[in-house]
Amino acid sequence: MARDPKYDILFEPIQFGPKTMKNRFYQVPHCNGAGSERPGTQAAFRGTKAEGGWGGICTEACSIDYEADTAPSVLASLWDEGDIINLRHLCDSLHKWDALAGVELWHMGSAVANLDTRTAPSSPTQSTSDWSIGTYSHEPDEAEIIELQEMYVESAKRAVQCGFDIVYVYGSHGVLPVQFLSRFYNKRTDKYGGSFENRARFWLETIEKVKEAVGHECAIAVRISVDQIMGPEGVQAEDDGIGFIELATRRGLVDLWDVNVSTFSEWGEDAGPSRFYKANHQAPFTRHVKSVAKVPVINVGRFTSPDDMVHVINSGQADIIGGARPSISDPFLPKKVEEGRLEDIRECIGCNICVSRWERGAPLVCTQNPVANEEYRRGWHPEEFDQVEDAGSVLVVGAGPAGSECARVLGRRGYDVHLVEAEAEIGGHVRDVMRYPGMAEWSRITSYRQAQLDKLGNVEVHTNARLDAEAVLTYGADKVVLCTGSRWAADGFSHITMAGIPGIDAAAPHFATPDQVMAGKDIGERVVILDADGYFTGVSMAEMLADQGKQVSIVTQFADAAPLMEYTLEAPNLHRMMHEKGIAQYGGTWVEECEPGNVVKVRLFNLSRDGYKRTVEPRPGEPVRKAGSETTTIDADSVILVTARLSNNALYRSLWERRERWAEEEIAGIYQAGDCYAPRLTGDAIFDGHRIAREFESKNPQRPLPYRRERMIWGRDEEPLAAN
Numbered sequence: 023m024a025r026d027p028k029y030d031i032l033f034e035p036i037q038f039g040p041k042t043m044k045n046r047f048y049q050v051p052h053c054n055g056a057g058s059e060r061p062g063t064q065a066a067f068r069g070t071k072a073e074g075g076w077g078g079i080c081t082e083a084c085s086i087d088y089e090a091d092t093a094p095s096v097l098a099s100l101w102d103e104g105d106i107i108n109l110r111h112l113c114d115s116l117h118k119w120d121a122l123a124g125v126e127l128w129h130m131g132s133a134v135a136n137l138d139t140r141t142a143p144s145s146p147t148q149s150t151s152d153w154s155i156g157t158y159s160h161e162p163d164e165a166e167i168i169e170l171q172e173m174y175v176e177s178a179k180r181a182v183q184c185g186f187d188i189v190y191v192y193g194s195h196g197v198l199p200v201q202f203l204s205r206f207y208n209k210r211t212d213k214y215g216g217s218f219e220n221r222a223r224f225w226l227e228t229i230e231k232v233k234e235a236v237g238h239e240c241a242i243a244v245r246i247s248v249d250q251i252m253g254p255e256g257v258q259a260e261d262d263g264i265g266f267i268e269l270a271t272r273r274g275l276v277d278l279w280d281v282n283v284s285t286f287s288e289w290g291e292d293a294g295p296s297r298f299y300k301a302n303h304q305a306p307f308t309r310h311v312k313s314v315a316k317v318p319v320i321n322v323g324r325f326t327s328p329d330d331m332v333h334v335i336n337s338g339q340a341d342i343i344g345g346a347r348p349s350i351s352d353p354f355l356p357k358k359v360e361e362g363r364l365e366d367i368r369e370c371i372g373c374n375i376c377v378s379r380w381e382r383g384a385p386l387v388c389t390q391n392p393v394a395n396e397e398y399r400r401g402w403h404p405e406e407f408d409q410v411e412d413a414g415s416v417l418v419v420g421a422g423p424a425g426s427e428c429a430r431v432l433g434r435r436g437y438d439v440h441l442v443e444a445e446a447e448i449g450g451h452v453r454d455v456m457r458y459p460g461m462a463e464w465s466r467i468t469s470y471r472q473a474q475l476d477k478l479g480n481v482e483v484h485t486n487a488r489l490d491a492e493a494v495l496t497y498g499a500d501k502v503v504l505c506t507g508s509r510w511a512a513d514g515f516s517h518i519t520m521a522g523i524p525g526i527d528a529a530a531p532h533f534a535t536p537d538q539v540m541a542g543k544d545i546g547e548r549v550v551i552l553d554a555d556g557y558f559t560g561v562s563m564a565e566m567l568a569d570q571g572k573q574v575s576i577v578t579q580f581a582d583a584a585p586l587m588e589y590t591l592e593a594p595n596l597h598r599m600m601h602e603k604g605i606a607q608y609g610g611t612w613v614e615e616c617e618p619g620n621v622v623k624v625r626l627f628n629l630s631r632d633g634y635k636r637t638v639e640p641r642p643g644e645p646v647r648k649a650g651s652e653t654t655t656i657d658a659d660s661v662i663l664v665t666a667r668l669s670n671n672a673l674y675r676s677l678w679e680r681r682e683r684w685a686e687e688e689i690a691g692i693y694q695a696g697d698c699y700a701p702r703l704t705g706d707a708i709f710d711g712h713r714i715a716r717e718f719e720s721k722n723p724q725r726p727l728p729y730r731r732e733r734m735i736w737g738r739d740e741e742p743l744a745a746n
């Protein structure tokens with residue numbers, strides 16, 4: 023199909039500085055964990071987006087000098103010839119598809135940790151980092167400020183050697199230039215501090231020097247948090263934010279404004295999780311920029327709908343649609359709009375698992391797009407699948423995230439697939455999750471896969487069909503993949519004690535698993551949630567029940583509820599929400615027993631109650647510390663069990679017991695994917711279903727094939743090779 027003319031504006035070219043971009047789809051800078059160190063991954067990941075139609079594509083933040091690193095998390099760098107070679111490969115991969123290549127020159131001032139380079143960072147005023155524990159910055163004098171600006175200029179020159187088209191002097195998210203601009207961070211009394219003009223001086227001079235050095239070849243872009251969402255202490259849109267844009271505009275320094283909000287310590291205000299922020303949530307702060315900027319303006323806002331994008335441009339909010347997460351979730355989003363295939367867009371769900379992996383020092387993954395960051399090392403393409411000649415038939419049991427993804431990929435590869443689901447609809451646990459407070463966008467996991475399965479003539483979906491082992495064996499499939507999911511432990515089992523909690527039984531009225539809560543089990547007024555899981559389920563139960571007027575407490579062994587949400591950027595607003603809704607928490611605490619009755623007595627113990635000194639003379643059978651015994655009892659009408667998930671693997675075990683029948687029934691293999699093999703994050707379950715389908719002809723698809731690793735091989739300088 024041709025594209026709908028109402029989307030034509032998204033495909034109009036636009037000029038900024040010496041460059042013209044072919045359309046209005048622009049991947050703003052975002053991390054993927056490849057940096058300059060994994061050039062294959064970097065180029066293939068972003069090159070795929072160029073192939074998918076994004077007109078401009080940027081690196082992640084790119085360090086200008088040894089003075090700024092974020093180890094163990096990986097950023098790009100432009101420090102030396104090696105970086106030039108590696109990032110040139112990225113530029114070539116983008117130019118191949120007529121996309122512009124952008125680089126975000128970065129120094130994070132006092133906030134960098136420099137755990138790798140061990141260099142003291144500079145910042146306008148000496149302070150400890152508000153992001154990295156134990157880091158103090160150096161306060162540069164005016165001569166050292168000029169050296170800092172030279173670092174930007176020299177790295178910009180190296181960017182030109184790579185072939186970059188757009189060079190950023192990056193100032194969003196509380197990095198060095200905006201630390202100078204901010205009256206909160208900048209307490210200087212020289213010409214770089216005090217008045218607004220003085221605080222703006224460092225950034226303006228730096229842009230000017232970079233423009234003078236490379237502006238004839240590259241467009242000069244500035245990424246600015248026009249409002250730091252700190253109130254009057256920080257940069258505000260109506261004050262220094264717009265004021266800085268006016269100053270730079272008067273001097274004609276900037277070719278392209280890339281506008282967002284937030285500081286790094288709370289950058290979930292920018293990369294807003296869908297739990298708290300919907301698409302275009304930044305507009306109240308960013309929409310005023312176009313009235314003062316005389317050059318094109320980019321806005322972000324997790325735009326996945328082309329109608330929203332058209333509205334942003336036609337309403338005068340921005341000229342270019344910036345996307346980080348939408349481009350990760352679907353690198354081919356522009357092409358799908360162009361080809362009139364909107365139903366094929368794999369929309370981002372705003373979960374921020376992509377962010378969480380980088381924050382934990384690991385390469386990016388995506389819940390919706392299992393191919394993200396696998397383009398190079400596994401050789402996968404998000405829209406192309408190896409076809410199998412004489413593909414046989416496959417029975418996939420269970421249509422949750424892993425099963426529906428597995429069936430989709432097997433179908434795309436040419437297999438004759440039957441996807442059989444016990445419930446009335448596909449979706450598995452996501453059908454519950456999307457009803458948790460603020461998590462409606464998780465329904466996109468299922469709706470995307472439903473739409474894709476509907477298109478595949480060689481995939482049949484059968485619902486309301488529960489298969490036992492005999493039914494699987496006699497189904498007539500050549501191979502079987504079980505994707506039967508997981509369930510919450512009914513007895514309070516967790517890794518803390520590796521046992522159930524005495525007195526707990528989810529079959530009794532006063533106890534409930536999250537599945538039972540969502541199925542409508544009666545919940546009393548005083549609710550205690552036992553959360554050893556640490557992600558969204560416990561706090562979602564808490565919010566949902568608090569919204570029903572119940573008195574809710576969370577007991578967790580972690581210091582705080584839901585520590586994984588620190589990495590997904592949800593934690594700050596999560597804790598505000600819990601405070602506002604009166605949800606109490608007992609951190610560093612677990613449960614010795616629950617005494618059932620009309621009121622459940624929940625006996626809590628502090629995880630640090632044992633003595634801190636070890637015994638001097640160890641004896642077999644005796645504790646090595648003075649054993650603590652104190653407990654605190656709280657009363658509950660209902661106890662919710664978010665203690666551990668367990669694989670639903672009874673069907674597999676039953677089939678394994680009958681394994682001599684597999685050959686008799688001409689079944690070549692029975693495998694497990696997703697939670698039924700091991701419970702995991704939804705994105706990892708989808709990945710598992712995808713991977714097994716990609717590698718279905720391998721000797722044992724249950725085991726992942728080796729992948730290509732990018733690392734230095736001692737004594738060799740050739741490109742790294744696959745491990746097998």
Ligand code: SF4
Pocket residue numbers: 346347348350351369370371372373374375376377387388389390391
């Ligand atoms: Fe979107 Fe989640 Fe994928 Fe990130 S991980 S791009 S937030 S779907």
